[in-house]
Amino acid sequence: xxxxxxxxxxxxxxxxxxxxxxxxxxxxxxxxxxxxxxxxxxxxxxxxxxxxxxxxxxxxxxxxxxxxxxxxxxxxxxxxxxxxxxxxxxxxxxxxxxxxxxxxxxxxxxxxxxxxxxxxxxxxxxxxxxxxxxxxxxxxxxxxxxxxxxxxxxxxxxxxxxxxxxxxxxxxxxxxxxxxxxxxxxxxxxxxxxxxxxxxxxxxxxxxxxxxxxxxxxxxxxxxxxxxxxxxxxxxxxxxxxxxxxxxxxxxxxxxxxxxxxxxxxxxxxxxxxxxxxxxxxxxxxxxxxxxxxxxxxxxxxxxx
Amino acid sequence: xxxxxxxxxxxxxxxxxxxxxxxxxxxxxxxxxxxxxxxxxxxxxxxxxxxxxxxxxxxxxxxxxxxxxxxxxxxxxxxxxxxxxxxxxxxxxxxxxxxxxxxxxxxxxxxxxxxxxxxxxxxxxxxxxxxxxxxxxxxxxxxxxxxxxxxxxxxxxxxxxxxxxxxxxxxxxxxxxxxxxxxxxxxxxxxxxxxxxxxxxxxxxxxxxxxxxxxxxxxxxxxxxxxxxxxxxxxxxxxxxxxxxxxxxxxxxxxxxxxxxxxxxxxxxxxxxxxxxxxxxxxxxxxxxxxxxxxxxxxxxxxxxxx
Numbered sequence: 300x301x302x303x304x305x306x307x308x309x310x311x312x313x314x315x316x317x318x319x320x321x322x323x324x325x326x327x328x329x330x331x332x333x334x335x336x337x338x339x340x341x342x343x344x345x346x347x348x349x350x351x352x353x354x355x356x357x358x359x360x361x362x363x364x365x366x367x368x369x370x371x372x373x374x375x376x377x378x379x380x381x382x383x384x385x386x387x388x389x390x391x392x393x394x395x396x397x398x399x400x401x402x403x404x405x406x407x408x409x410x411x412x413x414x415x416x417x418x419x420x421x422x423x424x425x426x427x428x429x430x431x432x433x434x435x436x437x438x439x440x441x442x443x444x445x446x447x448x449x450x451x452x453x454x455x456x457x458x459x460x461x462x463x464x465x466x467x468x469x470x471x472x473x474x475x476x477x478x479x480x481x482x483x484x485x486x487x488x489x490x491x492x493x494x495x496x497x498x499x500x501x502x503x504x505x506x507x508x509x510x511x512x513x514x515x516x517x518x519x520x521x522x523x524x525x526x527x528x529x530x531x532x533x534x535x536x537x538x539x540x541x542x543x544x545x546x547x548x549x550x551x552x553x554x555x556x557x558x559x560x561x562x563x564x565x566x567x568x569x570x571x572x573x574x575x576x577x578x579x580x581x582x583x584x585x586x587x588x589x590x591x592x593x594x595x596x597x598x599x600x601x602x603x604x
Numbered sequence: 605x606x607x608x609x610x611x612x613x614x615x616x617x618x619x620x621x622x623x624x625x626x627x628x629x630x631x632x633x634x635x636x637x638x639x640x641x642x643x644x645x646x647x648x649x650x651x652x653x654x655x656x657x658x659x660x661x662x663x664x665x666x667x668x669x670x671x672x673x674x675x676x677x678x679x680x681x682x683x684x685x686x687x688x689x690x691x692x693x694x695x696x697x698x699x700x701x702x703x704x705x706x707x708x709x710x711x712x713x714x715x716x717x718x719x720x721x722x723x724x725x726x727x728x729x730x731x732x733x734x735x736x737x738x739x740x741x742x743x744x745x746x747x748x749x750x751x752x753x754x755x756x757x758x759x760x761x762x763x764x765x766x767x768x769x770x771x772x773x774x775x776x777x778x779x780x781x782x783x784x785x786x787x788x789x790x791x792x793x794x795x796x797x798x799x800x801x802x803x804x805x806x807x808x809x810x811x812x813x814x815x816x817x818x819x820x821x822x823x824x825x826x827x828x829x830x831x832x833x834x835x836x837x838x839x840x841x842x843x844x845x846x847x848x849x850x851x852x853x854x855x856x857x858x859x860x861x862x863x864x865x866x867x868x869x870x871x872x873x874x875x876x877x878x879x880x881x882x883x884x885x886x887x888x889x890x891x892x893x894x895x896x897x898x899x900x901x902x903x904x905x906x907x908x909x910x911x
Contacts, residue, residue, distance in 0.1 A: 344708070348708075350708050350711065350712065398887065401891065402890060402891075406655075407655050407707045407708055407711055408649070408655040408711075408842070409890055409894070411655060411708075411711055412839075412842055412843070412846065412886060412890060413886070413887060413890050415839055415883075415886065416882075416883040416884070416885070416886025416887045416890070417883060417887060418883065419879045419880060419882055419883030419886070420879075420880045420883030420884055420887070421883075422879070422880075423877055423878075423879040423880030423883065424880060426876075427876055427877060427880075534835075538716065538719060541712050541715075541716065545709075545712070576723075576726070576727045577723070577727060579719070579723050580720055580723040580724060580727070583716045583719055583720045583723070584720065586712075586713075586716060587701075587702070587713055587716065587717075587720075590702070590705055590709055590712070590713050591701055591702070591704070591705075594705070594709060
């Protein structure tokens, strides 16, 4: 009888550890997408010293591009990323070179209020064009579910996470190895010196902002598989980008990856422990604690390398 | 002459309810509410130079504090005082924590406070009614009498804010805040206790907003988290101050009046696109009126010499 009780106990504890593993995995899958959400935001903040309030709306535009590509042309959201990327590249480049570049060196309040104003405009445009209804990409042929000894994860989500991390890695490679990327890093390190070396700073700013928008668009395409799509969601994405940047440390791609994965895991376990309605509060409180006690983030302050 | 202008303005404001209809009284009440928000933000944003986005948090906190205490049977005016006091205490604690941050970090920390409070209010359904919102006891007064009562009460709160702002600016406190705005490290060196000064400015930017929030709750009789913690309550005061001219008393007042007129025109003519037009106004403002209306050299337009 004792043996029976013991074995039942073990199975219960096994059950609990399986639950934790499942929650951890869910958190990591979400975290990979979060890394992609914040990558462009972090890049713009780090290089331009501008908090881009438009970032959330950019992500929503990417989601709409994926949605319409799927509904009208039957293109899978994982494949339609280039469409969203091209659209957002032009929006981003135009906004930076036409509007934001003119006040890019102004104090925080000016640039922040400016991007707030632009966001009010763009977001309202989306609401007028697409209504505030929630839409969703419902795949006709989902790839199915991967099941490994009791832990399950939809393959579509897993693919989205892998692609998100891949894209974030690609950004790292672009900054690290390409000519444009080195110019961006140079401008971040020392604007005046970069200008003296023949880098066209304003053009690099516009390109950086456009790349940030492209990352937002890609993240939006990927998120369309998981999140409902509506202009009203832009604030949620923006809040996540804030938290990830502060968690991981500002202005570095590895920081964004660590911050994104950390936020995903924290949100999953927070929802398990306190209930999903408190997950947002928890993550914002972590944000404020990090700002106060470790403003350089988990990784410490480091630039793009 | 300046004093004469202010007295004339006060007389107009006092007489308006007996001339205008309820629509005008309502607009004028909102206008004075905006004055309170703009002047309050001016303490921390205009004088001290800290880009605070916490106004929405103070407003919502005051509204809920007032609404809950009125629901418990506290008299209306006392509930407003409770809203103001709670917002001020909260701002003091919050300020001691986040005023150590500067620039973007301070902006983000102050921006998420409203979100945190909204989520907390949303999830404590027993106390706040959660997403269903909260109904307040209705006054046993006629519609016209109520409109006039709230109008004069708001005028009182606005006057209190204006006098406080004018007083602070003439005292060493105002001077110290100006020093902090220009160079905080230098201000510390010449003997200004920047931490205390900033915290006082932050609390001042909360106390009247909290009172106005509690007033708002009594005025509209129903509040819900998405309404009173709306981030636009943090953006609008900034736009008003930028519109009028930062760091003065008359700037935020002029900004609030002009903003209300613009907003009302936009609301009337662009019902589904008012937020978008508001955004365009913000962009226009930053490019063409960066120092506000007060800084305009209007004398030159009329061929007068600027003295």
